[in-house]
Amino acid sequence: MSGTAGDHGLSGAEKAAVVMLALGEERAARLLSLLGQPEVMEISRAVASLGPVEAGVVEAVLNEFAGWLARAGGIVVGGIEATEKLLRHLDAGRADTVIAEIRGPAAQSIWERLASVDEAVLASYLEREHPQAAALILSRIDPTHAARVLKRLPEDPAIDVVMRMLRLDTVRPDIVADVERSLEGAPFLDGSERASQRDRHALVAELFDHLDRTTETRLIRALEERSREAAERVRSFMFTFEDLTRVDGSGIQKLIRSAGNQRLATALKGASEPLRGLFFGNMSERAGKMLREEMQAMGPIRLKDVEEAQQFLVNLAKELVASGEIVLASGSDEPLVE
Known part of the structure; x- marks a missing residue:
């Protein structure tokens, strides 16, 4: 100086x-x-x-x-x-x-601390903040927690924040510092740090992947009304339960072994016929019969329980894909059934 x-x-x-x-x-x-x-x-x-x-x-x-x-x-x-x-x-x-x-690392400590803040409290705080600041905050915290916070926001502020996340590029350190100061005593970031090096549509898709089906559908439709192109790009990065039709046979078998019969039965209660066929096609006749009997014995179950079981399988599949343990075919490929 x-x-x-x-x-x-x-x-x-x-x-x-x-x-x-x-x-x-x-x-x-x-x-x-x-x-x-x-x-x-x-x-x-x-x-x-x-x-x-x-x-x-x-x-x-x-x-x-x-x-x-x-x-x-x-x-x-x-x-x-x-x-x-x-x-x-x-x-x-x-x-x-x-x-x-x-x-340090100062920035890490503040964003980690935000993970322990109740989603309702954080959503209330973000609703009063400028949408650009809210977008920056949601882009830097754990996607699972960010999804819970986003669910708490009213639709208009939520979609406004999502649109800003899609446009969020490298953020100047002084802007980051202002946001941190607004979070009450947060430390400054290193000047070279960026808000995100990932594709912004992929970041929003990951956030949407952690939402329940109802909230996800509502926000995707609202996003489509604002920008059809942005909605399509976000969809291209998303991985849904029906996308499990793109998992190869050995991968489906690994999912079956890892999920457990009760969770699998719950998830398949709300699955399409092609997806059910994929799972049953990768089970022995005896195991398939037992699973069908368990599904029938369940009777009507809550949609929330079905969605939670399906999300468990989706998250498990994503982990196995990331580790190279299962193969995910391209979207144009036919499902692989053994």
Whole structure:
């Protein structure tokens, strides 16, 4: 950082950080002990990000705090170590809290913390936020949690957020920092970090894959009304229960072994005839007969239970595809039945 006595270009927090460093550890620590937690956090972040400061800039800052000029040590150097030295003079608990916030990876900690926030609470917060900020937040948190949050939003705000997620490109660090600050005390991100390197339509498709069938259908239809092209591209990335017809025979057999009879019977209660045929075609005659009997014995079951069982099979299939344990044929291929 450089500058002249008349033009140092520092923020208020950075000027306070320069003064603290120039005062020395003990005096600075005594001053910090008189401040509230928000002020300590702000100054500590400034110290951590300050780096070398030229003597002319130090002098310019200290002239604003006349009376401290004699204690200026010329060039002062900030950084994590300098921050820790200053905070070491505070009580241990308070110092640990501040250092934990500053030490990285900062961005990871805030987005991980969001995963534990109740989806209704987070949805209520996002509904009051700008849709662009909501899109950024949902694009960075776990898709399963993001889907639950999206389900809680009213349809118009939800589809607005989805549209913005589709257009979301590399996000400037200062915008990310603003969003983080709005999440109350979140740490800054590394300047090189991006919101997502993945295809935006794939990201939204993954989010939709974690929704229940009713919410997924509602939002896809609403998206189609806004942009048919975007809806088609999202659909191309989505993997639904009926897409299991594209799994080869050995893959279906692995799914059967992993799912268990009760979950499989529940899932197939709501399946199309071709998909049922694919599963029964990859079972022994005896196993198929037992499964049919179990399905009949179930009687009517809740749609929610069927969808949950089907989603379990979809998620399991996706894991096996990702690991190379099963083969997924292209959408134009005929189903493979053994």
